Amino acid sequence: MAHRPYTCSGSAGLWIACLMLGGCMTGAVRAADWSGFAAVDLRAFPDTPAFAGQSGMRVVPSVALQPEFRHEWNEGADRLTAIAFGRVDAADSNRSHVDVRELNWLHQGAGWSLRAGVGKVFWGVAESRHLVDIVNQTDLVENIDGEEKLGQPMLNLNIPTAYGNFTFLYLPYFRERTFPAPRARLRFSLPVDQDAPQFASGGRWHPDWAVRWSRTFGNWDVGIAHFMGMGREPRLVPRFDAGPIPTALTPVYDLIHQTSLDAQASLGNWLLKLEAITRSGQGRRFAAVVAGFEYTYYGLFGSSADLGLLAEYHYDGRDRSAPPTPFNNDLYLGARWSLNDAHDSQVLAGVTTDLETGATMFNLSASRRLGEKWKVELESRMFQSIPPTDILTGYRRDDYVQVRVARFF
Amino acid sequence: MRKLLCMVSVLACLPLLSHAQTDEEKGHAIQLETERRDAGFDNSMYDAVMVLRNAQGEESVREFTFRTLEVAGDGDKELGVFHRPADVRGTAILTFSHGLKPDDQWLYLPELKRVKRISSVNKSGPFMGSEFAFEDIASWELEKYTYRYLRDEVLDGHDCFVIQNTPAYEYSGYTRQVEWIDKAIYQPRRIDFYDRKNTLLKTLTFSDYNQYLDHYWRAGRLDMVNHQNRKSTTLFRKNYRFRVGLSDRDFSESSLRNVQ
Numbered sequence: 001m002a003h004r005p006y007t008c009s010g011s012a013g014l015w016i017a018c019l020m021l022g023g024c025m026t027g028a029v030r031a032a033d034w035s036g037f038a039a040v041d042l043r044a045f046p047d048t049p050a051f052a053g054q055s056g057m058r059v060v061p062s063v064a065l066q067p068e069f070r071h072e073w074n075e076g077a078d079r080l081t082a083i084a085f086g087r088v089d090a091a092d093s094n095r096s097h098v099d100v101r102e103l104n105w106l107h108q109g110a111g112w113s114l115r116a117g118v119g120k121v122f123w124g125v126a127e128s129r130h131l132v133d134i135v136n137q138t139d140l141v142e143n144i145d146g147e148e149k150l151g152q153p154m155l156n157l158n159i160p161t162a163y164g165n166f167t168f169l170y171l172p173y174f175r176e177r178t179f180p181a182p183r184a185r186l187r188f189s190l191p192v193d194q195d196a197p198q199f200a201s202g203g204r205w206h207p208d209w210a211v212r213w214s215r216t217f218g219n220w221d222v223g224i225a226h227f228m229g230m231g232r233e234p235r236l237v238p239r240f241d242a243g244p245i246p247t248a249l250t251p252v253y254d255l256i257h258q259t260s261l262d263a264q265a266s267l268g269n270w271l272l273k274l275e276a277i278t279r280s281g282q283g284r285r286f287a288a289v290v291a292g293f294e295y296t297y298y299g300l301f302g303s304s305a306d307l308g309l310l311a312e313y314h315y316d317g318r319d320r321s322a323p324p325t326p327f328n329n330d331l332y333l334g335a336r337w338s339l340n341d342a343h344d345s346q347v348l349a350g351v352t353t354d355l356e357t358g359a360t361m362f363n364l365s366a367s368r369r370l371g372e373k374w375k376v377e378l379e380s381r382m383f384q385s386i387p388p389t390d391i392l393t394g395y396r397r398d399d400y401v402q403v404r405v406a407r408f409f
Numbered sequence: 410m411r412k413l414l415c416m417v418s419v420l421a422c423l424p425l426l427s428h429a430q431t432d433e434e435k436g437h438a439i440q441l442e443t444e445r446r447d448a449g450f451d452n453s454m455y456d457a458v459m460v461l462r463n464a465q466g467e468e469s470v471r472e473f474t475f476r477t478l479e480v481a482g483d484g485d486k487e488l489g490v491f492h493r494p495a496d497v498r499g500t501a502i503l504t505f506s507h508g509l510k511p512d513d514q515w516l517y518l519p520e521l522k523r524v525k526r527i528s529s530v531n532k533s534g535p536f537m538g539s540e541f542a543f544e545d546i547a548s549w550e551l552e553k554y555t556y557r558y559l560r561d562e563v564l565d566g567h568d569c570f571v572i573q574n575t576p577a578y579e580y581s582g583y584t585r586q587v588e589w590i591d592k593a594i595y596q597p598r599r600i601d602f603y604d605r606k607n608t609l610l611k612t613l614t615f616s617d618y619n620q621y622l623d624h625y626w627r628a629g630r631l632d633m634v635n636h637q638n639r640k641s642t643t644l645f646r647k648n649y650r651f652r653v654g655l656s657d658r659d660f661s662e663s664s665l666r667n668v669q
Contacts, residue, residue, distance in 0.1 A: 035495060070669075106667060108667060111658060113663065113667055120522050122523050124523075125525075147521060158663045158666070160658050160661040160662070160664070165661060165663045167663075214662060216513065216662070219513070221515075221524075221662075264525075265526070266513075266514075266528050266529065268528070268530055269530050270528075271526060271528060296530070298528075298530055298531045298533070298534055298580075299534065299582070304534060304535045306531070340535045340538060342461050342469050342538040344496075344497070344538060369494060369496060371469075372469065372470070372493075372494050372495070373494070373495055373496075375496050406496070408494070408495030408498075409495060
C-alpha cells in the first residue's frame with residue numbers, strides 16, 4: 001500500500017532479512033503486502049465459427065490469476081512492485097499464457113523518480129482507440145480492445161519541473177504481440193503465427209528510446225512524445241507454406257519513429273480529447289488522429305447517477321504496406337452510465353462505424369461490485385457488415401457475450 | 410488629506426464597533442477568524458476509514474489516505490489514494506482547488522495506469538458512493554461562500570456561533586448550509602445542508618477533536634446523515650500528521666503515476 005509508515009526502514013537488505021524471517025516484526029511493519037485478483041470467465045459465441053479448424057465450443061471457460069506484491073522502505077522513497085498474470089483458456093492455446101506484468105524497483109528522489117525493471121506506462125486520453133500509447137506491447141489475446149498490456153523492461157526516469165513533467169524511457173528488450181491460436185475464435189482470416197516473428201533489428205534485444213513532455217495549461221493537459229525503436233504494431237505478411245495459397249501471417253516488426261500529441265480539456269460538462277501521431281518506417285510517413293468529446297449529465301433526473309455521451313472520430317492515413325488498421329475513417333458513438341452507488345455500478349456502450357464501408361462493431365461493458373471483494377463484469381462485442389477487405393473480417397461470426405466473476409484479495 | 414486620514418481611521422475602527430456590524434459582516438468576520446486560525450499548517454496527511462450504511466443498516470467500508478498541501482494565494486492541493494475496497498485499490502484523485510474558479514481534478518486508474526481529467530461540474534456527486542458529496546470533501550476556502558451570522562447557541566454543551574453559508578461557487582447541490590462553529594476552537598460542530606429545493610437534506614456532525622502542533626484542531630469523526638434517503642456515512646480520520654515534507658512535486662502528474 002502506498003506511503004504507509006514502516007518502522008522496518010533502511011536498506012533493501014534489511015527488508016529481505018525481515019521477509020526471510022517471515023514477518024518477524026510486529027506492529028506497523030508490513031514486510032509483504034499481497035493483493036491481486038482471481039477471475040472466472042465464460043465467453044459465449046452464439047454463431048458457428050467462420051473457418052474450418054476453429055473450435056466449435058459455444059461457451060468457452062477460462063480462469064485468470066493476477067497476484068501482486070508491493071513493499072516500501074525508506075519511508076516510501078523506495079518501492080518494489082511485482083505483478084504476475086496467468087490465464088488458462090479452454091479453446092485458445094495462445095490465450096493460455098503467463099506474463100510478468102511488473103517487476104520493478106521505484107526510487108523517488110528529490111525532484112525525480114526512477115523505475116527500473118519490468119513496468120507499464122500508459123499514454124493517451126481517447127476511449128475507443130489507444131493511438132499514442134506505445135511503450136508496452138498489447139496482449140491482444142486478453143482483449144481485442146488493446147487495453148491489456150505485456151510487461152515491458154525499462155528504465156523510466158521522471159522529472160517533474162515547473163515547465164512540465166519530463167519522462168525519459170530506455171527500453172532494452174522487445175516484447176512481441178500475442179495473437180490467438182489458429183483453432184481460436186476472434187482471429188484474422190489467416191491465423192497469425194505469433195511464434196515466428198521477424199524483427200527488423202535482427203532480434204528482441206534492441207535499445208528503443210522514448211521521451212515525453214507533459215504539462216497542464218489551465219483546463220488543458222498536453223503531452224508531446226517521441227518514440228524511436230521497434231514499432232509495437234507488426235505488419236502481417238502472408239506466408240506460403242505449400243503452393244500459391246497463403247496459410248498464415250508472419251508478424252514483422254519494423255524500426256519506426258513516432259511523434260505524438262495528446263491533449264484533454266475539461267470545460268464545464270465537456271471533456272475534449274485529442275490524440276495524434278505521425279510515424280515513419282512503415283511505408284510512407286503517415287499521420288493518424290483520434291478526436292472527440294465526452295459530455296456528461298451529472299445527477300441524472302435528480303438521482304446521483306451520471307450519463308456521459310461520447311463521440312470520437314478516427315482518421316488514419318497509412319498506406320497498404322503499413323500494419324493493417326480498422327480505424328482509417330471511422331466514427332465512435334458511446335454512452336457511459338455511472339450509478340455512483342455503493343456497488344460502483346457502471347455501463348459503457350458504444351458503436352464504431354467505418355464511414356466508407358459501413359462495417360460496424362458494437363461494444364458493451366458493465367460492472368458491479370458485490371460485497372467487499374467480488375466483482376461481476378459483463379462484456380459483449382458484435383460485428384456487422386464487415387467487408388472482406390477489412391482486417392476485422394475474420395471476426396464476422398465471432399459476436400460474443402462474456403461474464404466475468406472476479407475475487408479481489 | 411485630512412479627510413482621507415479620517416476615513417482610514419474610521420475604516421480601521423469598524424471591526425471593533427460590533428453593534429454597527431451587519432449579520433453578513435459578522436458571519437464573514439467569524440469565518441475569517443476560522444480561516445486565520447487554520448492557516449499556516451503547510452502540509453498534512455491522514456488515513457481515513459469511511460463506513461457507508463444504507464437504509465437497511467447494511468455497511469460497506471472504504472479506506473483511503475489523504476494528503477493536503479497549503480498553497481499561498483490559492484486553494485489547497487489534495488491527493489486522495491484509495492486502499493479499500495480491493496478492486497479500487499491504488500485509485501487516486503488529485504485536486505487543485507481554486508476558490509471561486511473551477512477546480513482542476515484528475516483521476517488515476519492503476520489497472521490501466523491512466524490519468525483522466527474529471528469535470529469540476531460534478532460538485533454534488535457522491536464521493537465513493539457515500540453520503541459525502543465531492544463538495545463536502547473538498548477543502549474549505551473562505552471565498553467559496555457568502556456568510557450570515559444567525560445567532561449564538563449552545564450545542565451539546567459547546568458554546569457556538571450559528572452561521573448560514575451560501576455557496577458562491579457554481580454547480581453546488583445546496584442552496585445554503587447552517588453551520589455551528591465552536592467559539593472555543595473556531596471549528597465546526599455541525600452543518601445542516603439544504604438541497605436545491607431548500608429542504609433539509611443532510612446533517613454532518615463533527616466529534617473527537619484533537620489539537621495538533623499545539624494549534625490546529627481536527628475532528629477525528631464525521632457523521633453524515635441523509636434525512637431524505639435515510640442512508641448515512643461515518644468518516645473516521647486517523648493518524649493525522651502535519652508538516653511531513655510534502656511539496657508541489659508530491660501533487661504532480663508524475664506523483665499520481667507513481668501512486669501504484
